[in-house]
Amino acid sequence: MAKLSKEEVKHVAHLARLAITDEEAEKFAEQLGKITDFAEQLNELDTTNVEPTSHVLPIVNVMREDVAVKGLDRDVMMLNVKEQESGQVKVPPILED
Amino acid sequence: MTLFERSAKELQEGLHNGEYTIADLTNEAFSRIEKLDGDVQAFLALDKENALQRAQELETIPTEQRGPLFGLPIGVKDNIVTEGIETTCASKILKGFMPIYDATVVKKLRDAGMVTVGKLNMDEFAMGSSNENSAFKTTKNPWNLNRVPGGSSGASAASVAAGEVPFSLGSDTGGSIRQPASYCGVVGMKPTYGRVSRFGLVAFASSLDQIGPITRNVYDNALLLETIAGVDPNDSTSADVPVPNYVASLNGDIKGLRIAVPKEFLGEGVSEEVRQSVLAALEVLKGLGATVDEVSLPHSKYALAAYYILSSSEASSNLSRFDGIRYGFRAEGVKNLMELYKETRAQGFGDEVKRRIMLGTYSLSAGTYDAYYKKAQQARTLIKQDYDKVFENYDVIIGPTAPTAAFQIGQNTHDPLTMYANDILTIPINLAGVPAISIPCGFDNGLPLGLQIIGKHFDEETIYRTAYAYEQATDFHKQTPQIWEGK
Numbered sequence A: 001m002a003k004l005s006k007e008e009v010k011h012v013a014h015l016a017r018l019a020i021t022d023e024e025a026e027k028f029a030e031q032l033g034k035i036t037d038f039a040e041q042l043n044e045l046d047t048t049n050v051e052p053t054s055h056v057l058p059i060v061n062v063m064r065e066d067v068a069v070k071g072l073d074r075d076v077m078m079l080n081v082k083e084q085e086s087g088q089v090k091v092p093p094i095l096e097d
Numbered sequence B: 001m002t003l004f005e006r007s008a009k010e011l012q013e014g015l016h017n018g019e020y021t022i023a024d025l026t027n028e029a030f031s032r033i034e035k036l037d038g039d040v041q042a043f044l045a046l047d048k049e050n051a052l053q054r055a056q057e058l059e060t061i062p063t064e065q066r067g068p069l070f071g072l073p074i075g076v077k078d079n080i081v082t083e084g085i086e087t088t089c090a091s092k093i094l095k096g097f098m099p100i101y102d103a104t105v106v107k108k109l110r111d112a113g114m115v116t117v118g119k120l121n122m123d124e125f126a127m128g129s130s131n132e133n134s135a136f137k138t139t140k141n142p143w144n145l146n147r148v149p150g151g152s153s154g155a156s157a158a159s160v161a162a163g164e165v166p167f168s169l170g171s172d173t174g175g176s177i178r179q180p181a182s183y184c185g186v187v188g189m190k191p192t193y194g195r196v197s198r199f200g201l202v203a204f205a206s207s208l209d210q211i212g213p214i215t216r217n218v219y220d221n222a223l224l225l226e227t228i229a230g231v232d233p234n235d236s237t238s239a240d241v242p243v244p245n246y247v248a249s250l251n252g253d254i255k256g257l258r259i260a261v262p263k264e265f266l267g268e269g270v271s272e273e274v275r276q277s278v279l280a281a282l283e284v285l286k287g288l289g290a291t292v293d294e295v296s297l298p299h300s301k302y303a304l305a306a307y308y309i310l311s312s313s314e315a316s317s318n319l320s321r322f323d324g325i326r327y328g329f330r331a332e333g334v335k336n337l338m339e340l341y342k343e344t345r346a347q348g349f350g351d352e353v354k355r356r357i358m359l360g361t362y363s364l365s366a367g368t369y370d371a372y373y374k375k376a377q378q379a380r381t382l383i384k385q386d387y388d389k390v391f392e393n394y395d396v397i398i399g400p401t402a403p404t405a406a407f408q409i410g411q412n413t414h415d416p417l418t419m420y421a422n423d424i425l426t427i428p429i430n431l432a433g434v435p436a437i438s439i440p441c442g443f444d445n446g447l448p449l450g451l452q453i454i455g456k457h458f459d460e461e462t463i464y465r466t467a468y469a470y471e472q473a474t475d476f477h478k479q480t481p482q483i484w485e486g487k
Helices: A006-015 A022-044 B008-016 B022-040 B048-059 B104-111 B154-161 B178-184 B218-228 B272-287 B300-321 B337-348 B351-363 B370-391 B416-423 B427-432 B460-473
Strands: B043-046 B073-077 B115-120 B167-172 B187-190 B210-215 B258-262 B291-295 B396-400 B436-444 B447-454
Touching: A006 A022, A006 B351, A022 B300, A022 B351, A022 B370, A022 B416, B008 B022, B008 B218, B022 B043, B022 B048, B022 B073, B022 B115, B022 B154, B043 B154, B048 B115, B073 B104, B073 B154, B104 B115, B104 B218, B115 B154, B154 B167, B154 B178, B154 B210, B167 B187, B167 B218, B178 B187, B178 B436, B178 B447, B187 B218, B187 B460, B210 B218, B218 B436, B218 B460, B258 B272, B272 B291, B272 B396, B272 B436, B272 B447, B272 B460, B300 B351, B300 B370, B300 B416, B300 B427, B351 B370, B370 B396, B370 B427, B396 B460, B436 B460, B447 B460
Parallel strands: B073 B115, B073 B167, B258 B291, B258 B396
Antiparallel strands: B043 B115, B167 B210, B187 B210, B187 B436, B396 B447, B436 B447
């Protein structure tokens, strides 16, 4: 795997929903390139037939009784919402007009 | 001189004898903070009015209903939500965020009668090893104000080391409790993954994060872990494993304890002073009747790379919730929703957080997933197997917590990779999910060094027993920084 190009960094930034300037893309390309280069050492490992670990404990399917419990009040949940109208969260236009 | 020189037990005796009240102890925390925090810069938010009111209320509870931590003040890392106290994760993107519920651990502190005095600085979203990644302030090491306190729970360790509070909570994803505990000369425990509920801990890397206690001695640490541990219906990754009475096993007896010392932990990159202090500690433990053998954890060198891929991948997903819509900072002057997301995140996150979000996004992308994310998960399996194997024949694994003493502020900020290397001895423990503690074991030019004791899954008990025996035989934990006396 080669170093990351500026264009790749811009693409990744878009996927991650981060606005990025040309200058930043260049800086991050260099830094991320170094980190991915470093990560290349994992290729020294023979991982044939090695199961991936996503979680260290053998916990599966944590069940609970199917009983309704009261959640938080809507008024409380709206306390941190910057823009709201009639008890609903307000966002800018989703589609360009 | 401060009352916080005393252990929890001694503090309780003073309360019991009427030497001081709970309000006095609460006031002591605020007066210490007022006196010292201009230098240490540990607290992001204080909750004085509520804390003092609570102290009054606690006063009315009869003695027989009080536990060992009742009435004692504590500081909480700012990535643990506290109802009604601003919680920011030291990030601009959460500036002004008021949690509407308490984390399970905060609720448990309250149930135990502890008094939360405020929120502690950290590296933004717990990403960092020095507290220099905080969006608001750089916490200083109380032993030398030109040095970092470590990170990401740097202020949790610094506030205890400076005697501003006798207890704090931190969180540890790759060493974030243990490395600052080592740098600040205090006791910090990263419990077994699943031991403590993560409900209300703002997630960084969900398969690695654990909340844990930071204190001035081992006994108090065990008391505090016992208080916050246990299964929680609100966190399905918390384990339904009984929580032992940890302090009951603290008898100083470690005869026959089998200690493994991995040669990888004392090799390249570890300073001579650190190496010598660990070797001396092993001699102390041998003198107490333990046996010491050298072992190998052959995949240790791959832990750092695997950790950065896995933790960043999980972070890229976890941090997608910060979009400016429901809480926190929201960018202004945007045309549409996509721009709102992008501008809010670009203006709200610092560079280290952005780097890791991008690294994670890249690792999880089509075309790189197998080469990075899956490969790192496989490396994690091999690392975990190393630990399982050693623990077949040994009770604890011991080594240094960090390769050096605390470094200078600004020394490692230019290159992310050299900063990451500070966590090389703590990261594998999170990947394996096992518990580990850092306790003071020496000094290098007046800066504290830490000994790391690693145990089997859910065997914090043996770690505490070992740490306590060592602590009783040494006096490193009794030393305080000059700032303690108010300079």
